Amino acid sequence: MSVPESTYLSAVWRDNIFKDKVIFVTGGAGTICSMQTRAMVRLGANACILGRNASKTEAAAKDIATARPGAKVIGIGECDVRKVESLEAAAARCVKELGGIDFVIAGAAGNFVASIDGISSNAFKTVMDIDVLGTYNTIKATIPHLLRSSTPRIIAVSATFHYTGMPFQAHVAAAKASVDSLIASVALEYGPRGISANVIAPGPIAETEGMARLASSKPEQIAAFAKTIPSGRYGTVKDIADATVFLFSDAGSYINGQIIPVDGASWRRQGAY
Ligand code: HXC
Numbered sequence: 001m002s003v004p005e006s007t008y009l010s011a012v013w014r015d016n017i018f019k020d021k022v023i024f025v026t027g028g029a030g031t032i033c034s035m036q037t038r039a040m041v042r043l044g045a046n047a048c049i050l051g052r053n054a055s056k057t058e059a060a061a062k063d064i065a066t067a068r069p070g071a072k073v074i075g076i077g078e079c080d081v082r083k084v085e086s087l088e089a090a091a092a093r094c095v096k097e098l099g100g101i102d103f104v105i106a107g108a109a110g111n112f113v114a115s116i117d118g119i120s121s122n123a124f125k126t127v128m129d130i131d132v133l134g135t136y137n138t139i140k141a142t143i144p145h146l147l148r149s150s151t152p153r154i155i156a157v158s159a160t161f162h163y164t165g166m167p168f169q170a171h172v173a174a175a176k177a178s179v180d181s182l183i184a185s186v187a188l189e190y191g192p193r194g195i196s197a198n199v200i201a202p203g204p205i206a207e208t209e210g211m212a213r214l215a216s217s218k219p220e221q222i223a224a225f226a227k228t229i230p231s232g233r234y235g236t237v238k239d240i241a242d243a244t245v246f247l248f249s250d251a252g253s254y255i256n257g258q259i260i261p262v263d264g265a266s267w268r269r270q271g272a273y
């Protein structure tokens with residue numbers, strides 16, 4: 001699939017700023033994380049992406065590799081972030097095949113729309129396990145390798161729901177609050193050893209599956225909601241990819257322990273939904 005560069009990266013970045021760098025991404029075949037990875041690869045990085053679905057992950061890896069001639073992108077399927085051994089094996093393979101790990105995106109997440117009494121305790125736990133334990137496992141498995149990098153950085157992909165609470169997303173909001181907290185502790189504990197860790201909190205992103213579903217079933221709701229977003233539009237995967245490139249670039253080197261909503265100020269209106 002040919003993906004025009006203007007759909008995932010602004011024209012403000014220089015070629016090869018991530019030359020010889022390696023990025024390790026959980027949930028790397030997903031809508032947002034695949035474009036974060038593509039942007040990094042386009043700008044010189046090699047990548048290892050992980051997912052639970054082998055064929056989807058391998059296809060995404062091949063596709064992302066087309067962003068730059070000579071790019072190496074490994075797709076590791078059947079990797080469940082709830083199992084730390086699975087991540088440790090993937091990190092070891094990444095280091096063996098690509099030479100190290102400089103940047104990590106903890107992007108794997110579970111999500112469905114459901115009321116608090118409409119889901120089982122196991123459903124709640126499943127989202128907590130994927131999002132919170134999965135982020136912890138990703139960091140645990142990659143820290144030994146990051147400590148050998150000259151530019152070790154972590155980004156967790158979170159959300160903005162927990163700033164106000166969110167109906168039908170209580171499980172996700174609770175999980176993402178924990179992810180934010182975990183990243184703050186990583187920044188404090190590993191900052192002195194050179195690692196920076198930040199959160200990107202995407203707002204309403206037009207291209208996600210959930211949004212596409214809503215757009216086809218309730219287009220009027222999508223249009224009405226856009227008017228409530230202070231920046232006047234939905235976000236794009238490009239907005240998230242650009243923020244990622246900034247944080248991983250030298251320009252972002254002193255940003256540590258921060259939660260960065262990329263949401264057009266949307267969360268400030270959340271209470272009014
Ligand atoms: C209610 C549900 C459910 C649903 C699953 N469950 N889907 N309950 N509504 N739609 C329940 C099941 O019945 C089960 O409980 C428990 O959850 C575990 O389900 P499994 O299918 O066994 O789990 P698993 O195979 O691990 O699936 C995980 C999943 C799945 C989260 C449930 O939907 C998934 O992996 N989805 C793909 C990933 C995804 O959604 N990515 C989008 C992330 S975007 P019982 O009691 O029956 O055993 C994101 C955005 C955040 O997170 C916000 C950004 C702005």
